[in-house]
Amino acid sequence: MNGRIFAIVNPAAGGGRARQNAERMLENICAAGLTIEMAETRAPGGASALAREAFERGFRRFLSVGGDGTAFEVINGLFPYQESQGRPELALLPAGTGNSFLKDFGYRGPEQTVENLLSGRTQRCDVIRLTHDQGEFYFINLLTLGFAADVADVVNRRFKWLGEAGYVLGVLVCVARLKAQFFPLRVDNNPQQDSRPCLFLAFSNTRYTGGKMLIAPDANPSDGLIEYVRWGAIGRWALLRNLPRLFDGTHIHRPQASRQEVRQVKFELDEPVNVTLDGESMRLRCRSIEILPAALDIVA
Secondary structure (H helix, E strand, O other), X not given: OOOEEEEEEOOOHHHHXXXXXHHHHHHHHHHOOOEEEEEEOOOOOHHHHHHHHHHHOOOOEEEEEEOHHHHHHHHHHHOOOOHHHOOOEEEEEEOOOOOOHHHHHOOOOHHHHHHHHHHOOOEEEEEEEXXXXXXEEEEOOEEEEEHHHHHHHHHHHHXXXXXXXXXXXXXXXXXXXXXXXXXXXXXOOOOOXXXXXXXEEEEEOOOOEOOOEOOOOOOOOOOOOEEEEEEEOOOHHHHHHHHHHHHOOHHHHOOOEEEEEEOEEEEOOOOOEEEEEOXXXXXXXXXXXXXXXXXXXXXX
């Protein structure tokens, strides 16, 4: 594979830590004998545009320096691609606040990234395609609807500047507003619509979200399947008692929870809803998701 690497740095990731650390990390990679071209993002969506332009210029090896959101943008700049054009390879140097994705790959730190870039060691990773009213998104971590997405929306709009304390406030606001929600959908070839009330739905490629929450403890990023975790309707006090279980994965053993492995989901929503997509908070009218098995090479 061509040794050239295109590095995309989000200087705002991790409260500005990415800019502070990127130069040193990239110097170490260059000193190890790799050729790197670097560009910084300057606005939301900038990483997608940079990745797309670099791919068109012939780059096939990419390095994302930032958090889960930066990687999400890079992937959406690379997909969809034509197999005949050459398969993309993505390495990640985490510098954000979540950094959930690499936990499933036994990530030990920047030294591991450098070692694997030098050796050419990659791992195949599934990608999930989301189709919505305005187009498509591609993601490698997870999509959530319901309570978790509502919390992310509140935090991003009102409390993000407070860090972890802002997340706690967002949870409390959403607990106070709590009500059962309905997201009608059909799974795989099942003709029966599932429109039961729920607390949240999560469609995962990897196990973690938010850096620490083990939403889908049985997920596997290279098994060609989407891990679908559903938590049914629940009252306020029961929710508060069970929230700690989201951090150790034991929530899936509660009577309200269920999990299954699926390949495709078709949503039948009447209007846009809050969603989180690899850490990004959006409002979308989702149409479908489907797995793209082993569509991306990950350096991890």
